[in-house]
Amino acid sequence: GQAISQQGNGQGAVACLSCHGPQGEGNAAVGFPRLAGLPADYLSHQLRSYRDGTRQNPMMQPFALALSDEDIQAVSAYYASLEGPNLPTAYQAAAPENTAEWLAERGDWENTIPACNQCHGPNGQGVRDIFPPLAGQHASYMAAQLNAWRNGTRSNDPNGLMQGIAERLSEEQFGLITAYYATL
Ligand code: HEM
Ligand code: HEM
Numbered sequence: 001g002q003a004i005s006q007q008g009n010g011q012g013a014v015a016c017l018s019c020h021g022p023q024g025e026g027n028a029a030v031g032f033p034r035l036a037g038l039p040a041d042y043l044s045h046q047l048r049s050y051r052d053g054t055r056q057n058p059m060m061q062p063f064a065l066a067l068s069d070e071d072i073q074a075v076s077a078y079y080a081s082l083e084g085p086n087l088p089t090a091y092q093a094a095a096p097e098n099t100a101e102w103l104a105e106r107g108d109w110e111n112t113i114p115a116c117n118q119c120h121g122p123n124g125q126g127v128r129d130i131f132p133p134l135a136g137q138h139a140s141y142m143a144a145q146l147n148a149w150r151n152g153t154r155s156n157d158p159n160g161l162m163q164g165i166a167e168r169l170s171e172e173q174f175g176l177i178t179a180y181y182a183t184l
Helices: 002-007 040-052 061-065 069-081 099-106 116-120 139-151 161-168 171-182
Strands: none
Touching: 002 069, 040 061, 040 069, 099 116, 099 171, 139 161, 139 171
16 A cells, blocks of 8 residues: 555556655645545545546546556555544534534534534544545645535435535535635
């Protein structure tokens, strides 16, 4: 896994670190996601999705296509083992006027949007295997993913959970929620 991350696999997958960074930290300026500390099963699901086209991205697809099942397993385990960002542990209930925090913790039921943390875990820290952490992920990258669900280039989520949410978010909520999780 570490070898693929740093040197590629010699079969067409280049070194991941050129985009995802030497510690899997990603690159906020260009919207490349942090991979460090994401769940291994989530990472391998994404790599298979780029391979089978249920998640379309011209930058990632050629590398994913060049990875064998074993490569995917190894590189996913490697990134999962790297330390993620420092996550907050203290819990303070949200106030309704704090739009982003309220959306994260309570949702927006007038528009049928459940609380993000219902699935992504308290403080957006992620819930093992299926639900990726949002805390500390780059806002630029998260915005790109919400747009990908809106325009159908990402349709890989198991129960179509994210697509409806992405579509129902207002433009204001969209900007505030991605900034909120990025700075948690
Ligand atoms: C997204 C893995 C190489 C650019 C991702 C994701 C994974 C991943 C798992 C999804 C992250 C998530 O859902 O949170 C890898 C691995 C690589 C590799 C294992 C090496 C074999 C690269 C390289 C580039 C790149 C070399 C740049 C040329 C991107 C971009 C995205 C992404 C732009 C976001 C794509 C989107 O919007 O769906 N990568 N990556 N990756 N990666 Fe890589
Ligand atoms: C993935 C945002 C609510 C289930 C994601 C991702 C983002 C996101 C940005 C992509 C992460 C990445 O690529 O690393 C949000 C926001 C929410 C919200 C802003 C609230 C407004 C929910 C809820 C559920 C859910 C309520 C469950 C009912 C999922 C799942 C994935 C995901 C299953 C991973 C899909 C896959 O395997 O590709 N979410 N989310 N999310 N979210 Fe949410």
